[in-house]
Amino acid sequence: MSKQQPTQFINPETPGYVGFANLPNQVHRKSVKKGFEFTLMVVGESGLGKSTLINSLFLTDLYPERIIPGAAEKIERTVQIEASTVEIEERGVKLRLTVVDTPGYGDAINCRDCFKTIISYIDEQFERYLHDESGLNRRHIVDNRVHCCFYFISPFGHGLKPLDVAFMKAIHNKVNIVPVIAKADTLTLKERERLKKRILDEIEEHNIKIYHLPDAESDEDEDFKEQTRLLKASIPFSVVGSNQLIEAKGKKVRGRLYPWGVVEVENPEHNDFLKLRTMLITHMQDLQEVTQDLHYENFRSERLKRGGRKVENEDMNKDQILLEKEAELRRMQEMIARMQAQMQLQMQGGDGDGSVHGHHV
C-alpha cells in the first residue's frame, strides 16, 4: 500500500480527521426522511379529560365526531380499543402518531375484567412485531407496539384506587407507564402536592414500575440537566387540557374560563401540561428504546420459552397417539380377516372341493 491512498481521504482542514463524526447527522437525515412512529395509549375512567388532553398535546382534534354514551349504554358496554392515527409534520420532521383509546375502562359496576382487553391488545402488537421480525422480508416492519401509556388518575380520590393499582401492576412489565393526574384545576396547590406524594408512596408500596426518566448525562449542558431534574420532581404530572382560546391578561391563551378566574393550560404555575409535553417530546426516543429493549425483549423471551413448552405438551400426548394407532391397527386387521373369509367363501362356492388353505394373517 503506497502512502498515497490514505492522503486522499484526509480532511484538508484537520489533520487526522477521518469524518465518522458525521455519522449522527447521516442518521438524523435518514430518520427525518423515514419519519418517526409513536404509539401512545391512554387509559383512565370516563370523564377525566383524556381526549381533551390528547387534543391539547398535539394541537389537533383526534375525535371529531364523538358521541358520549349515557349511563345505561355504559352498563352494556365492554372495554373497546380505538386506535386513531395522525400524521403530524413539523419543520420537515414527520411523526406518525397513533393514539390508542380505551373507552369503557372503569365504567362498569364490576371492573374485574376491564383490563383483559387492553392487555391482549398490547400483547397482540408485540406478537405481530415478533412475527414480522422473524419473517423473511424485514424491510418494512411496521411498529405498532405501544411505546407509552398515559394512565389517568382521578383527582377526586385520595390517591390510587384499587382498580388503578391492579391495572398498573398488570401492565407495568409490558409498557412504559406515565401516571398523569387529570383535571388538575380541581386541586389547590397544597392538595396537589399532597396527592402527588400520596400517589408516589402508593406506587412504591405496591412495587409498581412506572417509567423513569433517565438522568441527564454528565456532559449535557446545565439547562438540560436542570430541566430533567424539574421533570423528575414533578411526576406524576398534574395536567389541565383545553383547546379553547380565552382572553387573559390581554392575550389569547388556551385555557378554561371560570367565574373566579382563568386556568391557563400553558402556564407552569397553573399545571404541569408543559412539563408533560416536554417530557413526551424529549423522551420519545427513549420511550421507544425502553419499549424495544426491555418490554419487547421480556415479551419475546417469555413467548419463545412458552413456544418450547408447547412441544412438551405434545410429547405427553404421544402415549395417547400410540394407543389410537394400536386401535386402528386392530381394526384394520379385523377388516382384512373379514375380507379373506369372504374370499374363501367365494372360492369354496366356485370350486366346490377346493382345499381350504388357512392363510395366516
Added chain:
Amino acid sequence: MSKGLPETRTDAAMSELVPEPRPKPVVPMKPVSINANLLGYIGIDTIIEQMRKKTMKTGFDFNIMVVGQSGLGKSTLVNTLFKSQVSRKSSSWNREEKIPKTVEIKAVGHVIEEGGVKMKLTVIDTPGFGDQINNENCWEPIEKYINEQYEKFLKEEVNIARKKRIPDTRVHCCLYFISPTGHSLRPLDLEFMKHLSKVVNIIPVIAKADTMTLEEKSEFKQRVRKELEVHGIEFYPQKEFDEDLEDKTENDKIRESMPFAVVGSDKEYQVNGKRVLGRKTPWGIIEVENLHHCEFALLRDFVIRTHLQDLKEVTHNIHYETYRAKRLNDNGGLPPVSVDTEGSHDSNP
C-alpha cells in the same frame, strides 16, 4: 315526632295527583282566613307559637346520610352545611386507614344549637361505596341499614308500652354525590338511585363542581336530569308528593335546578374585605357561598332552611308507611309481635 292537629284543608282538587288516600302530613296550620263569621278574636292562631315553643324545648332529630365514592368531598360538604366539624374528614387520616373492603356504615351524632333550637344531627357516612374493583350490589348494606332503622321505629311503635317520643334514627335525607365527569351518570350511580329512591329521600349533588365551567355545568346537569327521568328515578322533592299548587311551583323551580353543583370548604379567606369560606387556587378564590361560583347556598337553603321539616315528614309519612305496610302485609295484617333478633343489631358487625 310531635303529633299536630288533624288537617281541615280541602284537597279535592289535589286528589287526582294523589293516587290513594294517605295519612295527612303533620304541619302546623298556615294562617288561613276562615269563612265563619268571627265575633271577636279567639286566639286559635296562637297554636303556632305554642308549637314553636314545644319544638324548641324538645328539640328535634335529623339524620342525614352521605353516599359517594371516596374523595368526592362528602365530609367537607356536610361540615360546611352545618358550619361545624360534624363529619370526620378523610384528608385528615393519618394514612393508616385504607379504603375498606366492603361498604361500612358509620353514624356519628352531634347536638347543635341555634337560636334556642336544639338539633340532634346524625351524619351517616358510607365509606367504601363504589371504591372497589367489583362494586356489584354495594348498595345492599346501605339499603339494609335504612330498612333496619324503619324496623326499629316500627317495633317501638307497636310496643304496648311505648315511649312518649320514639327515638328517630330513620334516614331523613340521603345526599348522593355524583362525580363531575362532565359526561353523564355512571352505571353505579344509576343502579344506586334506582334501588334507593324508593326507600329514602335522595338528593343528588354534583360534587367538586369547581372542576366545570358554567357551560359544562349546565350541560351536565341537563344530561343528568334527563337520564334520571328516562330511568324513572324520582329524587327528592318527588313530584308525586307535592301537596298543592303552591308546593308544586316552588318544588318545580327547585327540581329544575337540581342536581346542585356544590363546592365545600372549611377554610376562610379574605375576599373584598370579607371573610368567606372558599378554596384558594393560583387563578382565583372560589367562594363557597357565592351563587355565581357554585350552588352550595341553594343546597343549604333547600335542605336546612326550607325543606328540613318536609324531609322528615316525607320520610315518616311515605317511606316509613310503605315499609310498615309491607311488613304488616307479610305478617298477615298483624303487627310483628315476636322479638326479632335480626332487627335489633346494627349493620356494623
